[in-house]
Amino acid sequence: MDIKQIxxxxxxxxxxxxxxxxxxxxxKKITIKQKNDPVQNIVATxxxxxxxxxxxxxxxxxxxxxxxxxxxxxxxxxxxxxxxxSPMIGTFYRQxxxxxxIFANVGDVVTPGKVVCIIEAMxxxxxxxxxxxxxxxxxxxxxxxxxxxxQPLFLVDPS
Numbered sequence: 001m002d003i004k005q006i007x008x009x010x011x012x013x014x015x016x017x018x019x020x021x022x023x024x025x026x027x028k029k030i031t032i033k034q035k036n037d038p039v040q041n042i043v044a045t046x047x048x049x050x051x052x053x054x055x056x057x058x059x060x061x062x063x064x065x066x067x068x069x070x071x072x073x074x075x076x077x078x079x080x081x082x083x084x085x086s087p088m089i090g091t092f093y094r095q096x097x098x099x100x101x102i103f104a105n106v107g108d109v110v111t112p113g114k115v116v117c118i119i120e121a122m123x124x125x126x127x128x129x130x131x132x133x134x135x136x137x138x139x140x141x142x143x144x145x146x147x148x149x150x151q152p153l154f155l156v157d158p159s
Contacts, residue, residue, distance in 0.1 A: 084128075084152070089146075092117055
């Protein structure tokens with residue numbers, strides 16, 4: 001299957017309500033999934049038939065864990081806080097790589113469009129952007145931890 005055929009499948013999926021399609025051809029398996037989330041609309045992966053079909057764990061660099069995990073900042077009032085949630089299942093990272101700066105710390109001001117973390121899903125690294133303006137008051141997830149869809153990641157004070 002060439003890239004043109006894959007692009008045609010993606011166009012077809014965008015025009016229909018098909019959620020997922022898997023095609024196996026010439027010893028190659030291609031899965032295309034569509035999400036309703038605007039951050040990541042389509043995820044395409046390719047696995048070769050020679051490889052075992054069991055999920056292989058991804059290796060996260062140990063140096064990513066050098067940042068302090070979910071920081072314990074005192075949160076006085078939680079009634080006005082807004083939660084930034086995970087738009088997908090994957091592995092949560094606070095920085096782009098070893099030695100890189102952390103995207104969002106407690107006390108940082110975020111604006112719409114600012115990257116607050118990365119979530120790795122199926123070997124793809126997806127930048128998660130803030131949709132609100134405010135100050136980070138708490139990081140709710142440890143670095144390099146698995147996260148679920150709609151799981152709270154950060155608490156933001158919009159005032």
